[in-house]
Amino acid sequence: MTRTADEGAEGLRMDGVELQADTPRERLDRLLARRLPDLSRSRLKALIEAGQVRIGGRTMTDAAHRVNVGDVVALVVPEPEDPTPQGEDIPLAIVHEDEALIVIDKPAGLVVHPAAGNWTGTLVNALIAHCGDSLSGIGGVRRPGIVHRLDKDTSGLLVVAKTDRAHASLSAQFADHGRTGPLERAYVAFAWGVPARASFTIDAALDRDPRAREKIAVRPSGRDAVTHVTVEEPLAGGLASRVTCRLETGRTHQIRVHMAHVGHPLLGDATYGSGFRTKAAKLPAPAREALDALGRQALHAAILGFEHPITGQTMRFESPLPADLARLAEALRGA
Template sequence: MASEADDDEVFGLRVVTLAGGGRVDKALAEALPEFSRARIQALMAEGRVSQGGAPVSDGSAKAVAGDYRLEIPPPIAAEPKPENIPLVVLYEDAHLIVVDKPAGIAMHPAPGSESGTLVNALLHHCGDTLSGIGGVARPGIVHRIDKETSGVVVVAKTDAAHQGLSTLFAAHDIDRVYVAFTRGAPSPIKGTIEGAIGRSPNDRKKMAMVKSGGRHAVTHYTVVRTFGPVERPLAARVACRLETGRTHQIRVHLASKGTPCLGDPVYGSGSPAGPVKACIETAQLSRQALHAAVLGFVHPITGETIRCESPLPPDMARLEALLSQL
């Protein structure tokens, strides 16, 4: 599945070695930062934490030195319910639907976010025609974009369309162009960022460019315009064309150039210049400045060439107007 997407659940057997001392639930939460202390306590209550073959059920007990085994079960997919959430439909027929997703809406239900998603809205709009191939919690979903990324998404309404679209994404026969506003400007002004992306070894909730164990990722970019001094731009509008679609691909790749998306709370390390920061605040941009602007493909059933475009959403349009004054 192609994915510029929200983090997947982390599950499976985990073995953690503790030095001993302090509360065991706190020590385990510190050793496994991807899990909250409450989550550790819940696993204990379910009998999924053990040490030396004996279950560990009391989180307040003192941690002893040694290996702890934690069994992390996969999330149980709840069947999403239809919800009357407005949709901006760019194209629709009996086989598929293309929508313009606003920022702030997750693609599909996940633990802690079981409602208010694009899938909930599509179930209301499409009824029983939505494909179930993507799984109970992700019917029709072929590719994903992050919750706080806006823009064009295609969803299958039939199994045949789902299979056809999945084949197109796997073969990279989809034209996907994103607009990003970055801190500074990538150099050179046009190029390709290539590097495998996998879980960050330092933070399991983040992705990173890795030397081994990741998935091949390629992003082609062009600096469309810069803002501020020509010799040292304070920000830039960048067009990114995806060759592959990995989790957080554009955000990770742009950050690797030292030019993260403006407003990115995860990969935007360091603050932008004062004037740019003021523009972000005035524009009321409260998320990463990334928008899926173009989605083009050959219809897997009819053979028709489909190309859907989405203009910049209000927050990013305001940001560009303000940056233009620098």
């Protein structure tokens, strides 16, 4: 392996790396992760998808590409981008705003805060442009005002703090998970199959999947995670159902992992429901087309309630299904 690099306090900084594969048919992303432990797997995957890896002079953008023994893999690592997010003119669906906080109805596809592979075009960039310097600084320069998150491809309601006082109060409410206060979070989801019980609770600890660090898995050694599920209606002759999920904890990918854990992964969830893709072929054409057009997990943060950090008033907001999920629901009902 050869490098043109500077080793600094911030870790490995490379203009370029060349290495020779030494294991038969190893995945490209795993080879790079094994040979370059200074770079995270998510960072390596982003570099591959950005066209920064070449094998034998050919640009490779598939992280799952199998590398042959003796292949020379060349990786270019650009200089780190400025970690301080800048304001960008990105439209916001503002549900409520006052001097202490702002409630946003986030569209699917919008990343909440900058991170590797998404340094721009995030909700934080939009908030900085809209709010100026009024956002709370407790979350740091990359997450100003961010109290909780939604996955990139999950739509729905999210509250952001505009002052440090509001941030502290809202953070405490989310940490309490509504046990002693009015915090309420409810999600509408469309799941494969119809659960046997009309309402039930999933209590299963979650942690990083040791086999795939970008995923979350049910693991006894993980952090407590509790989801309360209510079946609202069976759909498509029992092939699917609409459910409401209420969070008692707020772990990464919690609803998606929990629903997959009980055998009812969310429609459109390529990460945790890939084994159910064949079920889509059983759907009537309109429902199948609506699911194909969705291109994301069928999950929407529909209800958000909390105590206003200044007035003490209980605030509760509801968001209707966005157009893509509304089309899916209509198609499933007609199936």
